[in-house]
Amino acid sequence: AGERDLLMHRIRKNLREHDAVLVAHYYTASDIQRLADETGGIVSDSLEMARFGYEHPASTVVVAGVRFMGETAKILSPEKRVIMPTQEATCSLDIGCPADEFAAFCDEHPDRTVVVYANTSAAVKARADWVVTSSIALDVIRHLHAQGEKILWAPDKHLGDYVQRQTGADMLMWDGACIVHEEFKAVELEALRGQLPDAKVLAHPESPAGVLDQADVIGSTTQLLRAVTELDATTFIVATDNGLFHKMREAAPGKQLIEAPTAGRSATCNSCAHCPWMAMNGLRNLDAALRTGADEIHVDPAVAKRAMVSLGRMLDFGR
Ligand code: 13P
Numbered sequence: 001a002g003e004r005d006l007l008m009h010r011i012r013k014n015l016r017e018h019d020a021v022l023v024a025h026y027y028t029a030s031d032i033q034r035l036a037d038e039t040g041g042i043v044s045d046s047l048e049m050a051r052f053g054y055e056h057p058a059s060t061v062v063v064a065g066v067r068f069m070g071e072t073a074k075i076l077s078p079e080k081r082v083i084m085p086t087q088e089a090t091c092s093l094d095i096g097c098p099a100d101e102f103a104a105f106c107d108e109h110p111d112r113t114v115v116v117y118a119n120t121s122a123a124v125k126a127r128a129d130w131v132v133t134s135s136i137a138l139d140v141i142r143h144l145h146a147q148g149e150k151i152l153w154a155p156d157k158h159l160g161d162y163v164q165r166q167t168g169a170d171m172l173m174w175d176g177a178c179i180v181h182e183e184f185k186a187v188e189l190e191a192l193r194g195q196l197p198d199a200k201v202l203a204h205p206e207s208p209a210g211v212l213d214q215a216d217v218i219g220s221t222t223q224l225l226r227a228v229t230e231l232d233a234t235t236f237i238v239a240t241d242n243g244l245f246h247k248m249r250e251a252a253p254g255k256q257l258i259e260a261p262t263a264g265r266s267a268t269c270n271s272c273a274h275c276p277w278m279a280m281n282g283l284r285n286l287d288a289a290l291r292t293g294a295d296e297i298h299v300d301p302a303v304a305k306r307a308m309v310s311l312g313r314m315l316d317f318g319r
């Protein structure tokens with residue numbers, strides 16, 4: 001507790017002194033989420049993180065999350081300093097969609113509107129017509145489909161498949177997945193629901209179809225958090241990273257939250273649904289980033305300029 005208190009104190013002080021605001025994702029450690037809340041920052045889903053960082057007047061944005069979130073903040077606000085606890089924090093979707101291979105795929109299908117998930121590199125965003133997050137993917141594809149557009153979608157095949165089934169759009173799909181959500185198991189979930197017939201199932205759309213088919217609510221992290229308070233139920237089975245439980249407990253203290261079953265769940269592992277890259281964000285490297293300014297995010301200005309177009313459409317959509 002001694003070191004923790006010291007680090008928390010120093011981080012608060014340095015945020016103030018460096019005119020910095022802390023923008024954190026729900027999957028980061030509870031202490032990081034507390035700091036963001038206490039210091040006038042935000043804890044949210046990836047779309048709101050992007051919006052908040054863009055609109056906030058602070059000259060430094062500290063992004064606690066994964067690399068694509070830091071890059072998005074920098075693309076949207078090139079004049080601001082954007083730092084992260086560690087740039088090593090990546091995402092399996094980003095890794096699985098290299099910019100050169102993706103560009104070649106797009107070149108083969110020039111008749112399609114290119115829509116990419118926010119969980120991609122700046123270079124992939126620069127090649128896209130649209131960027132979406134899980135909170136608006138369905139609405140954006142519905143909108144493009146209504147205009148008769150054929151879609152090239154990347155990289156998450158589960159989210160893409162879900163959106164395709166909901167909208168009936170013509171979507172050509174990249175083969176990518178989130179290593180965390182892909183682990184949720186449909187058969188085991190069905191068995192658990194059998195034991196808890198009154199429980200509601202909340203699932204992030206990066207989960208496989210067999211899990212989504214059983215969900216009462218499918219949505220972004222913010223949408224799932226809202227469902228815990230809004231739905232008339234006391235028990236929830238949650239198919240997303242368990243970092244979100246911190247805010248869910250805060251918002252609905254009386255409700256019971258159960259992790260959806262994963263293949264990895266065993267007697268020795270009761271918190272398998274946690275992103276290894278989100279877990280790289282800690283108080284120590286957050287403190288160090290603020291003190292030293294290391295792990296500053298830079299994006300090639302030419303790439304950023306092109307990515308700003310597709311990201312701008314994301315921010316404008318639904319306004
Ligand atoms: P959200 O936009 O729903 O927060 O999702 C981001 C993410 O990385 C989910 O795994």
Ligand code: SF4
Binds near residue numbers: 093119180206275277
């Ligand atoms: Fe990427 Fe999955 Fe981690 Fe989200 S939870 S950052 S999609 S690997």
